[in-house]
Amino acid sequence: MSSAKLGSASEDVSRRDANYHPTVWGDFFLTHSSNFLENNDSILEKHEELKQEVRNLLVVETSDLPSKIQLTDEIIRLGVGYHFETEIKAQLEKLHDHQLHLNFDLLTTSVWFRLLRGHGFSISSDVFKRFKNTKGEFETEDARTLWCLYEATHLRVDGEDILEEAIQFSRKKLEALLPELSFPLNECVRDALHIPYHRNVQRLAARQYIPQYDAEPTKIESLSLFAKIDFNMLQALHQRELREASRWWKEFDFPSKLPYARDRIAEGYYWMMGAHFEPKFSLSRKFLNRIIGITSLIDDTYDVYGTLEEVTLFTEAVERWDIEAVKDIPKYMQVIYTGMLGIFEDFKDNLINARGKDYCIDYAIEVFKEIVRSYQREAEYFHTGYVPSYDEYMENSIISGGYKMFIILMLIGRGEFELKETLDWASTIPEMVKASSLIARYIDDLQTYKAEEERGETVSAVRCYMREFGVSEEQACKKMREMIEIEWKRLNKTTLEADEISSSVVIPSLNFTRVLEVMYDKGDGYSDSQGVTKDRIAALLRHAIEI
Numbered sequence: 451m452s453s454a455k456l457g458s459a460s461e462d463v464s465r466r467d468a469n470y471h472p473t474v475w476g477d478f479f480l481t482h483s484s485n486f487l488e489n490n491d492s493i494l495e496k497h498e499e500l501k502q503e504v505r506n507l508l509v510v511e512t513s514d515l516p517s518k519i520q521l522t523d524e525i526i527r528l529g530v531g532y533h534f535e536t537e538i539k540a541q542l543e544k545l546h547d548h549q550l551h552l553n554f555d556l557l558t559t560s561v562w563f564r565l566l567r568g569h570g571f572s573i574s575s576d577v578f579k580r581f582k583n584t585k586g587e588f589e590t591e592d593a594r595t596l597w598c599l600y601e602a603t604h605l606r607v608d609g610e611d612i613l614e615e616a617i618q619f620s621r622k623k624l625e626a627l628l629p630e631l632s633f634p635l636n637e638c639v640r641d642a643l644h645i646p647y648h649r650n651v652q653r654l655a656a657r658q659y660i661p662q663y664d665a666e667p668t669k670i671e672s673l674s675l676f677a678k679i680d681f682n683m684l685q686a687l688h689q690r691e692l693r694e695a696s697r698w699w700k701e702f703d704f705p706s707k708l709p710y711a712r713d714r715i716a717e718g719y720y721w722m723m724g725a726h727f728e729p730k731f732s733l734s735r736k737f738l739n740r741i742i743g744i745t746s747l748i749d750d751t752y753d754v755y756g757t758l759e760e761v762t763l764f765t766e767a768v769e770r771w772d773i774e775a776v777k778d779i780p781k782y783m784q785v786i787y788t789g790m791l792g793i794f795e796d797f798k799d800n801l802i803n804a805r806g807k808d809y810c811i812d813y814a815i816e817v818f819k820e821i822v823r824s825y826q827r828e829a830e831y832f833h834t835g836y837v838p839s840y841d842e843y844m845e846n847s848i849i850s851g852g853y854k855m856f857i858i859l860m861l862i863g864r865g866e867f868e869l870k871e872t873l874d875w876a877s878t879i880p881e882m883v884k885a886s887s888l889i890a891r892y893i894d895d896l897q898t899y900k901a902e903e904e905r906g907e908t909v910s911a912v913r914c915y916m917r918e919f920g921v922s923e924e925q926a927c928k929k930m931r932e933m934i935e936i937e938w939k940r941l942n943k944t945t946l947e948a949d950e951i952s953s954s955v956v957i958p959s960l961n962f963t964r965v966l967e968v969m970y971d972k973g974d975g976y977s978d979s980q981g982v983t984k985d986r987i988a989a990l991l992r993h994a995i996e997i
Contacts, residue, residue, distance in 0.1 A: 463757055465710075466754050466905050467755075467905075468750070468753075468905055468977075470710075470713075470750075470977060471980060472705075472713060473705065473713040474980050475987075477700070479689075479692045479693060480693060480697060482689060482992065483686070483689050483693075484682065484686060486682040486686050487686055493683070496679065497679050497683060500672050500675060501533055501680075503672040504530070504533075504534070504673050504676050505533075505534060505537060507521060507672075508534055508537050508538070509537050509540075509541075515545070515554075516554060516558040519545065519558055519562050519565065520561065521670075522538060522541055522542070522565060523564075523565055524670075525673065526538070526565075527647070527663070528656055528659060528674075529653060529656025529659075529660070529677060529727075530656075530673075532728045542565060542566060542569050545565070545566065546571045551577065555595075556578075556581045556588075556595050556599060557592070557595040557598050559577055559578065560595070560598035560601065561598050563578075563605070564605055567602075567942075568605060570945065570946060570948065572946060575610045575612050576612070578612050578613070579612060582612075587619075588615070588619045588620075590623075591623070591627075593639065594635060596620045596623050596624050597620075597638055599616055599619075600617065600642055601646055601647050603617035604617070604646040604647075604649060605648055606942065608939045624642075625643065628643070633662075634661070634663070634665040634666060637658070637662055638659075638662055644971070645971060649938070649964055650964060650968060651724040651961075651968045652724075652961070652964075653723060653724055654724065656681065657681065657989050657995075660678060660995060664678075678996075679997065681994075682994045684727065685990070685994060687729055687732065688719075688727070688991055691732060692991060694736065695715055695718075695719055695739045695740065696716070698740065699743060702785060703785075704743075704747060704789075707782065708747055708785070710750060710751075710754055711750035711754075711755070712747075712750055712976070714743070714976060714977075714979065715739070715743050716987055717976050717979045717983060717987070718746065719991075720986070720990065721742055721976070722738040722739045723735060724964070724965040724968065725738070725856070725860060725961040725964075725965055726860065726864065726957070726958075726961060731863065733801050734863025735863075737793070737859070737863055738859060738860060738863060740793045741793060741818075741859060744790050745821065745852060745855075747789075748786060748822060749825060751783065752764075752825040752826065753825070753828070753829075753907075754905070756783075760779075761825070761829045762826065763779045763783075764779050765822055765825075766778070767779050767787060768790075768818075768819055769819060771791070771819070775787070776788060794811070794815060801862075802814050804865060805865055807865075809870060813858060813862065813873045814858075814859060814862055816877075817855045817877070818855060820854075821849055821854075821855045824847075824849035825850060827850075828850055831909045832907055832909070837909060837914075838909065838914065840914040840915050843909060844888070847891045847911065848884065848887040848888065848891060851887055851890045851891045851894060852890070853886050853887040853890045854876075856958070856962050857876060857883055857955065857958040858873065858876050858877065860962070861876060861954060861958050864957075866954045867954035869951055872951050872952070872954055872955065875951050875955075876955050880952065881940060881944045882944040882945060882952060882955055882956070882959050883955065883959060885938075885941035885959075886937075886962060886963045888937045889938060889963050890963065891911060892930045892933050892934050893934060894966070894970060895910045896927060896930050896970075897970045898910075899911075901974070901977075913926075915930070941959065941960070945959065968986075
């Protein structure tokens, strides 16, 4: 690392280096386009025609409720449900009020249950009781039924013993049956056992499911083709957004000026696209992509490179939130500070304060200041040798994990709230936001604590828990995994109980948690993005689906 590139960074200070690998994409996304729309002149007309056909299928009255349930689920799984939000809501309201579910088989009941709970409808898990035999056990050997049951169990809340039994039963059966299954059911089951649909990123789940559905003998041709065309059209929009973000990143020349930090603008876009992919949230994605990029640079500066004196000066400058403060921080930090202020200024009028909500800028800036304060505390842990208690560590890490900030900024960016009280409520870290943040922290620490220890850090959820409760490393990791399940059940419960104030926080809380589950499922897929993360980004942002 060239000290010349780091401006006034002191050369006689011993600094750490995480040895993050360079970007795996180089300048690829600066120019990449699938040219899908350019190469298909009549595709917009075809897309609209197919959309109307699918809408007609969805709204047509029928007495065949199982088929309507299956169709609704397929539309959502294929990633095109955002076109039919009003129609889907109307269908689910009818299905919720209907008593004919008492005649459904286990497969249809499972899909019905997951659909309704997944959209905030209150449904008792007692609907599964009638599928147990006289010994109190589930009975089925049908793989598709087991798959649907397994997927449904991941919407369980605390105290639902029947769903705890169902998840154990269905998982065991599916694992035994998997080698005997053929495509596409085998891939559906394998994907679910790896990451169940409720915990998966919707855009990635759609990319996985489109070829699976296309291979089904019972597929609806118009729906299958519509899903492929829509995926490619939306991918073209996402590619344009990533090109714009890549130009911004390139213009600031962050990788050259801050070589110790992660160069991950494409991975950051993938993160934010995973949280909300729909066209109407384009501006919000652009804003949040820059936010995660600049936050990542700050995190690496506090975590890896900066001295305690330097990061303290930066924290004080952030508290001032004034371009004049740039003169009071080390030169190498100034590009981060000016980039940070520029993001909020660029998006202030058209996004943050849009729709007459001028108060949003104050919430946005405050939640950003808050995460920098949490980074400051973690830097103090390292540089002073202070070891916090488990509770103290978790209280700070709920903030430093970033999910409270991202949830509130996404809430502002989406604009789907009417009350200022919603931002007040989310800012207090209510159970919904806390559950999402805790899941993020446990998953993150489980996948990163060993790498962090290699560069001298000893404070993590795992180590704090071991120290405080006198357990082994293996026991502490097991406890973290148990806590992830507990917090998922808490998150499910709080989203079902959402009211007028909290309802608009449901999607940000769920979707950011899903992205974390996927990003860290095989390690730290953000810091080390050379493997499965690269493959997923390529599938979503590089390669169009063949029509």
